[in-house]
Amino acid sequence: MSEHSASASESGVTAQGRTDDQHAGQDAEKTLLEQMGGISGLAYSAVPIVVFVVVSALTSLMPAIWASIGAAVLIAVIRLVRKEPLQPAISGVLGVAVCSFIAYRSGEVRGFFLLGIWTSLVYGGVFLASVVVRWPLVGVAWSLLNSLGFSWRKHRRAMLGYDLATLAWTVVFAAKYVVQQWLYDSDQTGWLAFARIAMGYPLTGLALVVTIWAVRRAAKVAEEVAAEEEAAAARSGPAAG
Known part of the structure; x- marks a missing residue:
């Protein structure tokens, strides 16, 4: 392979990687919003x-x-x-x-909110447990939704991104549980409804931002790994010949 061809090949990989990275972020936002x-x-x-x-x-x-x-x-x-x-x-x-x-x-009127309170507790526990066992749920869910596999678990930076995104969701569910359980115990039905709605949009939006960042980070890591493998193959090609 000539120097010009190798350079062109690496440029193509980089350009494709950037495109995939952008598409990953856009697809993440679209998929997550569609699920909701x-x-x-x-x-x-x-x-x-x-x-x-x-x-x-x-x-x-x-x-x-x-x-x-x-x-x-x-x-x-x-x-x-x-x-x-x-x-x-x-x-x-x-x-x-x-x-x-x-x-x-x-x-009781306040009983209407019990399911949401219990669900927040369970979800928060599941998300936290997934980080502890090194299978962060955000990464697992995104990979399953898009049939991407789990190669990202081999790369520390990708794992860190998905860990942080999963912990962001853990914090969201924990905050919802703590606040709404306190309002439930205090029999503050009106404020309980307000908290259910008001905490939903801002906290979910924040968790979505972190999730999209994690997906883009994992895509960037995959791009760099692919570029390194292509460069290594290009270098070993002439030597093998």
Whole structure:
């Protein structure tokens, strides 16, 4: 291989690597938002909560339960008519139904928020455990979603990025659990609803930023490894010949 060809080859690898890195970040943002139902999905998720709290304050528990379920079903129908992804909407209806059932069984308005509190505790524990056992959940989930394999576990910088992203989600779930459990114990239903919504967007957004950074970092590491292997193959080629 001539010097010019080798240089051109390395430039091509670098350029392709940069492109892959950019695509990885864009795909990360797109995939993560899609899993959450997009920007509209984040907004829709707050509607049944607001409806439940307002109706319970004006009337009683049972009307609030039916109103929140009705709001969730209406959102699902709207998404169907607009040909938007239905999975987040179906999950929303099921989530509201389970929350409503818990509230009904407990006989308390605040029971509507127990599922979210428990879920935050469980998720936080799972994310933390995945870091401890060296299989950070953000990296595992991203690899499975995109069929990328787990070669990133061999590279310290990629592992560190996914560790930090996974810990960011751990902090998010821990914060939600601590604050909302305290409000639940204090029987502050209105503030509990406010915390559920207000803590959702900012904290989730922060965790998403760290996650996208981790995906880009892992893609950059993969790019550098590929460039090193190509350069090594180019050097060993003439020697082998």
